[in-house]
Amino acid sequence: xxxxxxxxxxxxxxxxxxxxxxxxxxxxxxxxxxxxxxxxxxxxxxxxxxxxxxxxxxxxxxxxxxxxxxxxxxxxxxxxxxxxxxxxxxxxxxxxxxxxxxxxxxxxxxxxxxxxxxxxxxxxxxxxxxxxxxxxxxxxxxxxxxxxxxxxxxxxxxxxxxxxxxxxxxxxxxxxxxxxxxxxxxxxxxxxxxxxxxxxxxxxxxxxxxxxxxxxxxxxxxxxxxxxxxxxxxxxxxxxxxxxxxxxxxxxxxxxxxxxxxxxxxxxxxxxxxxxxxxxxxxxxxxxxxxxxxxxxxxxxxxxxxxxxxxxxxxxxxxxxxxxxxxxxxxxxxxxxxxxxxxxxx
Numbered sequence: 001x002x003x004x005x006x007x008x009x010x011x012x013x014x015x016x017x018x019x020x021x022x023x024x025x026x027x028x029x030x031x032x033x034x035x036x037x038x039x040x041x042x043x044x045x046x047x048x049x050x051x052x053x054x055x056x057x058x059x060x061x062x063x064x065x066x067x068x069x070x071x072x073x074x075x076x077x078x079x080x081x082x083x084x085x086x087x088x089x090x091x092x093x094x095x096x097x098x099x100x101x102x103x104x105x106x107x108x109x110x111x112x113x114x115x116x117x118x119x120x121x122x123x124x125x126x127x128x129x130x131x132x133x134x135x136x137x138x139x140x141x142x143x144x145x146x147x148x149x150x151x152x153x154x155x156x157x158x159x160x161x162x163x164x165x166x167x168x169x170x171x172x173x174x175x176x177x178x179x180x181x182x183x184x185x186x187x188x189x190x191x192x193x194x195x196x197x198x199x200x201x202x203x204x205x206x207x208x209x210x211x212x213x214x215x216x217x218x219x220x221x222x223x224x225x226x227x228x229x230x231x232x233x234x235x236x237x238x239x240x241x242x243x244x245x246x247x248x249x250x251x252x253x254x255x256x257x258x259x260x261x262x263x264x265x266x267x268x269x270x271x272x273x274x275x276x277x278x279x280x281x282x283x284x285x286x287x288x289x290x291x292x293x294x295x296x297x298x299x300x301x302x303x304x305x306x307x308x309x310x311x312x313x314x315x316x317x318x319x320x321x322x323x324x325x326x327x328x329x330x331x332x333x334x335x336x337x338x339x340x341x342x343x344x345x346x
Contacts (some may be wrong), residue, residue: 002062003048006029006031006035006039007042007043007172008161008165008167009029009030009031009033009165009167010025010029010035010036010039010040010043010163010289011024011039011043011048011049011161011165011237012029012158012162012165012167012169012267013028013029013181014040014043014049014235015042015049015157015158015161015235016158016161016162016169016218018051018233018234018235019226019233019325020176021066022036022037022040026039032241039207039340044320045119047238047241047243048237048238048241048242049235049236049237049238050235050236050238051200051201051233051234051235051236052200052233052235052236052334052336053196053197053200053231053233053336054154054197054231054232054233054234054286054334055193055230055231055336055338055340056178056183056229056230056231056232057110057178057336057339057340058146058178058179058180059181059182059183059229059230060182060183060185060343060344061112062110062112062146062339062343063111063112063113063114063146063147064110064111064113064114064117064143064144064145064146064149065108065109065110065143065144065146065149065151065178066108066109066110066111066141066142066143066144066280067106067108067109067141067142067144067249067251067279067286068106068107068109068121068124068139068140068141068142069104069106069107069139069140069249069251069319070104070105070106070124070128070134070135070137070139070323071103071104071133071134071135071137072100072102072103072104072105072133072135072138072310073083073132073133073134074102074103076131076133077102078100078101078130078329079100081100081133082100082331084127084131084133085098085127085331086331088123088127088322089123089124089127090331090332091110091310092120093337093338093339093342094107094108094109094110094111094116094117094120094339094342095107095108095109095120095277095332096109096332096334096336096339097330097332097334097337098330098331098332099247099323099328099329099330100328100331101323101324101327101329102324103327104321105331106249106321107332110219110237110336110339111339112343114143117141117143117230121139121141121292124139125138125139125159125267131229137228140251142251142279142284142286144279144280144281144284144286145281146178146180147180148281148282148283149279149280149281150175150176150262150265150279150281151172151174151175151176151177151178151277151278151279152173152175152177152265152268152271152279152280153173153177153271153275153276153277153278154177154178154234154277155234155236155276155277155334156174156234156276156277157236157237157276157290159171159272159273159274159275159276159288160244160273160274160275160276161237161242162273163242163274163291164242165242173259173271175244175265176285177232179229181229183228183230185230185344188211188213188217188221189225189230190344190345190346191211191219191346192207192213192218192221192222192225193225193230193231193340193344193346194228194285194337194340194341194344194346195207195210195211196222196225196231197231197336197337197340198337199305200233204218204219204222212311215300218320220270225308236334239325240289240325243292243324244277244290244291244292245291245293245324245325245326246291246293246294246296246297246323246324246325247288247289247290247291247322247325247328248288248289248290248297248300248301248320248321248322248323248325249286249287249320249321249322250285250286250287250288250289250304250318250319250320250325251284251285251318251319252284252286252287252308252314252318252319253283253284253287253314253315253316253318254267254282254283254284254285254313254314255312255313255314255315256283257310257315258312258313259282259283259310259313260313260332262280262282262284266311267280267285267313269307269311270285270303270304270307270308271287272289272303272304273299274289274290274291274296274297275287275288275289275300276288276289276290279303287304288312289299297322302310302316305318306315
């Protein structure tokens with residue numbers, strides 16, 4: 001990393017408060033506003049972060065969030081596998097994120113029904129199985145219907161940056177990133193939501209020109225989207241530029257005789273600073289963490305396992321897959337526009 005202390009402060013604040021303006025960032029980071037503007041421009045230009053618009057799909061017809069992970073035959077080159085998956089699997093609109101390395105991979109999908117997810121998984125299994133890509137295990141799938149699940153973090157890197165940059169700041173948690181509050185959208189609202197999702201960096205003037213709406217209307221609707229549960233903006237930092245080298249994917253099954261109390265959010269006890277994503281339901285959870293070293297991963301992993309065991313929440317160890325980010329290929333990188341277009345017909 002080649003960031004100054006000011007740059008670290010600004011980047012952390014941009015990630016933690018993704019819709020804050022330069023004045024607000026300056027106040028929170030305790031950096032001059034003119035300095036914030038210059039740093040922000042440089043960080044964005046050099047690719048230290050990118051904004052992603054995440055529509056609240058659970059309010060527009062999506063029923064569930066699904067995670068699928070599989071072990072692959074390492075004899076088959078990753079490039080060959082990617083060539084096959086990009087044509088037959090990654091084209092599905094439901095898949096918003098997908099990454100893999102030589103012997104394993106996982107994906108994240110949003111869907112309006114379990115049927116759609118099952119169909120994709122069957123096609124994935126049939127394709128991989130026929131070509132000898134799979135190891136003997138069936139692809140592992142974890143399904144989280146929004147109405148009976150909680151998503152505590154969803155690609156939230158602020159805690160990981162706080163630890164990496166050694167910044168002192170109060171923690172804040174979202175109790176449920178995808179809380180259900182179904183919405184009805186007008187045609188103009190659908191078109192605007194899709195446009196922002198496709199390119200979150202378009203300004204009101206550009207959106208006005210594209211959609212034939214006044215800038216005043218664009219501004220009013222954008223505020224409505226952000227304040228009333230239609231849309232969230234997140235800033236995703238670049239893994240490699242910031243020195244993160246390992247990513248861990250956990251699939252946890254809770255002991256049915258003694259699961260963490262869902263209503264009291266007890267499962268949050270296993271969250272660490274390195275946790276960037278966590279979903280849970282009564283008897284199951286997935287967690288993704290990111291680390292700057294193997295020692296950092298081991299420390300986090302030990303903490304998670306100790307919490308699970310000392311509370312008696314598991315009868316068997318969770319499935320844990322560790323990815324080397326230097327060897328991993330991100331196939332789909334938080335691509336929400338296709339599924340948004342499919343659900344909203346925009």
